[in-house]
Amino acid sequence: MATIRDVARHAGVSISTVSLALNGTGPVSEETRARIEAAVAAVRYSPNLMAQNLKRGQSKLVGMVLGDAGNPFFGRLFGTIDRQISDNDHMLIVANLDSHPDREIRTLNLLKRHRVAGIIMTPLRNDPEYAAYLNEIDVPVVLVDQDVDGTELDFVTSDHHRGTEMLTEYLIRLGHRRIAYIGGQQTMWVATRRLEGFRAAMAEAGLPIEPELEIVADYSAELAYENVIRLMSAAERPTAILAANNYMAIGALQAVNDLGFRCPDDVSIAGIDVVPWSSIVMPRITTVDQPVEELARVASLWMMEHVRGEATSDGQRRRYIAEPKLVIGHSCAPPPK
Known part of the structure; x- marks a missing residue:
């Protein structure tokens, strides 16, 4: 050699x-x-890149920690960030948490031992202990999509409150008054923002919030399926279902179909983010789509500024909030008479 x-x-x-x-x-x-x-x-x-990394104290590697690599949202995010980082003469190394928050700190510590130049991540935890850990981490970190309250890290996201607010307003304009909401655990930052958007639109329209129609399904298609089976088997069914992510929208649609109901004739369904295999899912689900490529470009830009020592040093965290877009499909219609 x-x-x-x-x-x-x-x-x-x-x-x-x-x-x-x-x-x-x-x-x-x-x-x-x-x-x-x-x-x-x-x-x-x-x-010998490893030897060079040891000498420099960091590598040409940028770590990326994904909450669930199987979700199309994270796949789109990874694809754009990977291209941006590569164009800046760095390489992305990806870790998948597979929706297990308990793996986050262990994963971050492992990336630090590989002397990565920085870490772009979509966190799953949001608690004071985790915030304290992130504030003391000795590599640049940029958060994407999910925030961690109490951190001083740069943060890139879309307006999750506005996203569910737009979908709820759309359903209300169609005439729906009994709308079921299927969301995630309120320990997650995004889940809280999305529920707030739903409640704000309902309150603005003067509609009551019915506790039995607010369901926690942990962003799982299986849990959404089980809950929609129960909701649609009740004597008083909702006329519309708003699922707070793409997997839960698919689970809701499958439950409706398995019970013999028709969407949107019997019940309308709306969701967040692009639905997996959206071109073959019928009816095509009405969604709020996040500008994933825009979020990825900003996160990559900020990370490379940190790596090159060009980031601002005034101690103020940067926040970038992008506008989501309502994408009308064929899964929503006025409620049945």
Whole structure:
């Protein structure tokens, strides 16, 4: 295996000059740099990146921690961030929490041991202990989608309150008054914002909040299915169901179909985020779509500013809140007479 000494000998320069040229850390003439690059190719030298990382104290790796890599929202987020980080001569290393909050700190500690240059993450926890841990972490972190109350970290998200508010207003304009809401645990920052948006729209329309129609299904299609079976089997059924993520919308639609009801003739269904296989799911579900690529670009930009030492140093966290978009499908109609 070729070494840096072989490159220096082939190029006719010192080992220190080769090191400066390869690391981009010192003045090397274009002619010398070209000779060194030719020598690297000739002797088939491959730099030991791990050794370089140890010397620099960090790597060209950026960590990304996803709450649930199987969800299309996170897949879209990863795809754009991966391209942006790669375009900045860094590589993304991805960890999937698979919806297990207890794995977060262990995952972050593992990324730190790999000396990543920074971490972009969609957290699952939101508690004081976790906030204290993040505030003391010694690598740059940018939060995406989910916030952690009490942290001082940069945060990129869309307006979750406005998203469910828009969907609820749309259902109310169609004439619905008995709307079931299926959401996540209120320990999660996003779940709280989305429930607040639903309640705000109902209050603005003068409609009562019925506790039995506010369901917690942990963003799970299976739990949404079970709860919609129960709701639609009751004597007084809701005329519309608002599911606070794409998986729960699919679970709700499956339950409605299995019970022999028709959507939207018997019950309307609306959801958040693009539904998996939306082009073949019938009827196409009305959703609020988050500008995922926009969120990813901002998060990547802020991360690379941290890595290059260009981020603001005034101690103020940055917040970027993007506007969601209402996407009308075929799953909503006026309530049955």
